[in-house]
Every structure is written in C-alpha cells, then in structure tokens.
Amino acid sequence: MTETPVYPEKLTIEPLVRSPDTTITVPGSKSITNRALIMAALAEGRSVLLNALESEDTEVMVESLRRLGVGVHAEGNRFVVEGTGGQIAPGPKELFVANSGTSMRFLTALCALGVGRYRLDGVERMRQRPQGDLLAALQQMGINAYSERGNDSPPLIVEANGVLAGGRVKMNAEASSQFLTALLMVAPYALKDITVDVTGALRPFYVELTCRMAAQWGVTIDAEPDKQRFYVRHGQRYKPQQAYYVEPDASGASYFFAAAALTGGQVCVAGLKSDALQGDVRFATEVLAAMGCAVEERAEGLCVQGPPPGLLRGVVRDMSAISDTALTLAAIAPFANSPTTVSNIAHSRYQECDRIHAVCTELSKLGVRVDEHFDGYTIWPAEKILPGEIETYRDHRVAMSFALIGLRVPGIVIRDPACVAKTFPNYWQCLEQLYT
Ligand SMILES: O=C(O)C1=C[C@@H](OP(=O)(O)O)[C@@H](O)[C@H](O)C1
Numbered sequence: 001m002t003e004t005p006v007y008p009e010k011l012t013i014e015p016l017v018r019s020p021d022t023t024i025t026v027p028g029s030k031s032i033t034n035r036a037l038i039m040a041a042l043a044e045g046r047s048v049l050l051n052a053l054e055s056e057d058t059e060v061m062v063e064s065l066r067r068l069g070v071g072v073h074a075e076g077n078r079f080v081v082e083g084t085g086g087q088i089a090p091g092p093k094e095l096f097v098a099n100s101g102t103s104m105r106f107l108t109a110l111c112a113l114g115v116g117r118y119r120l121d122g123v124e125r126m127r128q129r130p131q132g133d134l135l136a137a138l139q140q141m142g143i144n145a146y147s148e149r150g151n152d153s154p155p156l157i158v159e160a161n162g163v164l165a166g167g168r169v170k171m172n173a174e175a176s177s178q179f180l181t182a183l184l185m186v187a188p189y190a191l192k193d194i195t196v197d198v199t200g201a202l203r204p205f206y207v208e209l210t211c212r213m214a215a216q217w218g219v220t221i222d223a224e225p226d227k228q229r230f231y232v233r234h235g236q237r238y239k240p241q242q243a244y245y246v247e248p249d250a251s252g253a254s255y256f257f258a259a260a261a262l263t264g265g266q267v268c269v270a271g272l273k274s275d276a277l278q279g280d281v282r283f284a285t286e287v288l289a290a291m292g293c294a295v296e297e298r299a300e301g302l303c304v305q306g307p308p309p310g311l312l313r314g315v316v317r318d319m320s321a322i323s324d325t326a327l328t329l330a331a332i333a334p335f336a337n338s339p340t341t342v343s344n345i346a347h348s349r350y351q352e353c354d355r356i357h358a359v360c361t362e363l364s365k366l367g368v369r370v371d372e373h374f375d376g377y378t379i380w381p382a383e384k385i386l387p388g389e390i391e392t393y394r395d396h397r398v399a400m401s402f403a404l405i406g407l408r409v410p411g412i413v414i415r416d417p418a419c420v421a422k423t424f425p426n427y428w429q430c431l432e433q434l435y436t
C-alpha cells in the first residue's frame with residue numbers, strides 16, 4: 001500500500017483569498033472497500049477491486065483477512081483478493097483493527113464461519129466502542145462470542161465450530177448499523193436461512209448499501225419495506241468480480257462540497273453521482289441544497305455551487321442516517337444566516353470520539369454559540385469567529401471538518417493532522433487544491 005505522508009504535529013489552515021472553482025478527486029469509499037473485501041474473501045476465486053481506498057481502516061481489514069488465510073495483493077488502489085469460498089483459517093488467530101469500526105464488526109461475523117478461537121482487538125478507543133448487540137446475535141446462532149472484559153467492547157473472542165446455525169435472530173442495531181451489515185454479509189454461509197428481526201431504530205442507508213452491493217456480487221438479501229425484518233437464503237454464494245469499481249467516498253467528498261458552500265465557490269467531486277450507493281451523497285443533494293447551494297450532476301462528477309456571501313441558510317435536521325457528515329455540517333453552520341439544529345445522532349458519542357461533545361467544545365473555543373443536546377446540537381450564526389487551536393481527539397472527521405473553518409477564518413490550527421489517515425490519507429493535499 002502507499003505510504004501515508006508525514007505531517008507536523010499541528011497544521012495552520014490559510015484562509016482562501018478567492019472562491020474555489022475546481023474538481024477534486026477523492027479516494028474510494030471506505031464503506032464500499034471494506035464490504036467488497038469481505039464479499040471477495042467469501043467468494044470462491046479471484047476478485048479485483050479498482051479505486052479501492054488505501055487507508056488505515058482498509059489496511060487493518062486487509063491484514064486481518066490475510067491472517068484468516070485470504071490472499072490480498074494491493075498495488076496502489078487495485079486490490080486483488082483470492083477468495084476462499086467461505087473457508088477461513090482455523091484459530092487461534094489474533095486480529096488487530098486499530099479504530100476501524102467496520103473492520104471490527106465485519107470481521108467478528110466473518111470469524112463466526114471459522115473453527116477455533118479468534119481474538120479481535122483495537123486501539124484504546126476501540127476498546128470503548130459498543131459491540132454487545134452483535135455478540136448477542138451471534139450467540140443466538142450457536143457461536144460463543146463474547147467480550148473478554150465482560151463490558152460488550154473489545155477485545156472480542158469468537159469461538160466457532162465451523163457451523164453458523166442460522167434461523168431466526170433478533171438484533172438491535174441502534175448503537176451501530178454495522179452489526180446488521182456484518183451479520184447479513186455472512187448469512188448466506190449459515191446452515192439454514194436467516195431471518196433478522198430488527199428491534200429499535202435502524203439507520204437504513206448503510207444497510208441498503210450492503211443489500212445493493214450483495215446484489216452486485218450475486219447474493220439476494222430481502223427486506224420488508226419498513227426495514228424491520230431481513231431475510232437471507234442460505235447456500236447463496238458471492239461471485240468473484242473481475243473489475244469491481246469502488247465509488248469515490250461520499251463522506252470524504254462532503255468536506256469539499258462544504259468548502260463550496262462556505263465560500264460561494266464551485267467544487268465538483270470527480271466520478272461521484274447523485275444516485276451513488278452511499279447514503280452520504282445526500283449531504284450534498286439534500287442538506288446543502290436546503291442551505292441554498294446549487295447541486296448538479298455533470299459529466300465530470302457531482303458539483304456544488306455555494307450561495308453568495310450571507311445567503312447560506314441554517315437547517316434543522318435529523319442527521320441520523322448520514323451522521324458522519326453531521327460534523328461537516330457543524331463546521332459550516334456558524335457561517336449560515338440562521339441557526340442549525342442537528343438531532344438523532346446520540347450514537348455518534350460512541351464513535352472515534354464523543355462527536356457531539358467534541359463539536360460543541362471546539363466550536364465554543366472559537367467563540368461560536370452552541371447548545372449541546374443529548375442527541376445533537378444547535379449552532380448559532382457567528383458574527384465573529386476567533387482564531388484557535390482545534391483538538392481533534394484522534395478523530396479524522398473532527399480534523400477534516402474543522403479545517404473548513406480555516407478556509408474563512410485566519411489562525412485556525414489543527415492538532416494531529418495525521419489522524420486523517422484513518423480514511424483519507426491525502427486529505428490535506430486535496431484541500432490544497434482549493435487554493436489553485
Ligand atoms: O457500514 C458502514 O460502512 C458505516 C456505518 C456507519 O456506522 P454506524 O452505523 O456505526 O453509525 C458510519 O458511521 C461508518 O462510518 C460506516
């Protein structure tokens with residue numbers, strides 16, 4: 001894989017002197033790359049992924065798959081995967097996934113197809129992130145899956161006996177929709193058909209992404225219209241793909257669209273379509289459009305034109321389905337001419353950091369009025385935003401979002417800029433292109 005650039009401890013963002021008018025190429029989607037890696041691993045034979053994301057979150061997935069006996073050869077963003085048809089190397093095996101939620105959840109379910117003992121661990125923050133409802137679902141299917149410390153967080157142990165029973169399972173996926181994705185992806189390899197009854201609220205777009213991708217790879221996942229029940233026939237098999245193209249990362253694209261919104265400029269993201277598989281494309285097509293931006297799909301990609309100065313409107317939105325972009329929205333909200341309220345993202349307090357608290361703390365530091373709610377925030381238009389040093393809490397999205405404020409306000413300094421390596425190692429180079 002390519003080397004991550006070396007960054008200083010702090011990065012000062014220079015304000016733009018004129019509005020951008022440019023096209024940016026963002027890397028491939030994390031969500032799609034890590035799903036495609038699992039589906040390719042489960043398929044029998046060679047698959048080739050094109051425009052795959054090369055970042056920490058996909059590297060830990062690739063390394064873990066290798067430990068499970070799946071050959072993965074990465075040449076830049078072209079990944080060649082030698083699928084083993086659902087056979088994974090017997091335990092004992094130790095997997096380390098740093099702070100990649102998708103890797104932790106998807107691999108936990110994959111290990112349930114193995115034989116023996118698998119131990120999955122991550123960095124300190126990963127040891128605080130919730131996994132209990134995924135473990136509970138696997139237990140219902142005859143797998144001895146548990147948290148080593150008894151706190152529903154990693155390290156996780158999966159003791160498997162080569163048989164995932166299948167049958168009827170109840171699952172709560174409120175803490176993370178990734179639990180359901182993880183289970184659905186391995187479901188065709190169970191002994192019996194699987195019916196999942198979803199209890200509690202489900203953030204649907206990531207699960208829809210899973211279902212749409214499974215269909216591309218030859219597996220049907222049926223869902224009731226209300227998305228409270230999913231059904232997977234056992235015995236289906238993923239078909240290896242000769243050239244599976246990974247869409248540009250829509251969450252990563254949100255920063256560049258937001259830059260256009262902030263500056264009255266125009267930014268296109270190459271290759272992204274308004275009907276992308278990824279729900280986060282709605283940040284542009286719905287949220288920015290509601291704030292007064294013009295959003296248009298063109299031959300070169302999806303393009304956002306920001307409104308003239310002073311005309312960006314605040315929005316009141318349930319951001320639960322696209323919560324990774326709630327931080328992007330928080331960064332541009334102080335520049336709007338009315339307050340912005342984000343609701344229903346309580347789960348994001350258990351992601352890379354407590355994202356609600358981080359947003360509120362860092363915006364307050366810059367003199368922005370913000371009210372913290374248990375499930376979101378209200379951000380008020382700011383007459384003046386102060387310079388300041390942003391704590392990024394090892395959260396790539398805090399770093400990428402707050403850098404946007406620096407495009408308008410002098411003296412914004414981002415601590416630990418290297419944390420973007422989780423999903424977007426060349427973020428700062430892409431950001432620089434806005435100055436050209
Ligand atoms: O399935 C996925 O690819 C993802 C689901 C979401 O997680 P949660 O459902 O845990 O919020 C999102 O935040 C994450 O970045 C990627």
Ligand SMILES: C=C(OP(=O)(O)O)C(=O)O
Nearest residue numbers: 099100101102324351397
């Ligand atoms: C929440 C995120 O990632 P994950 O859950 O995959 O670690 C993210 O990328 O914002």
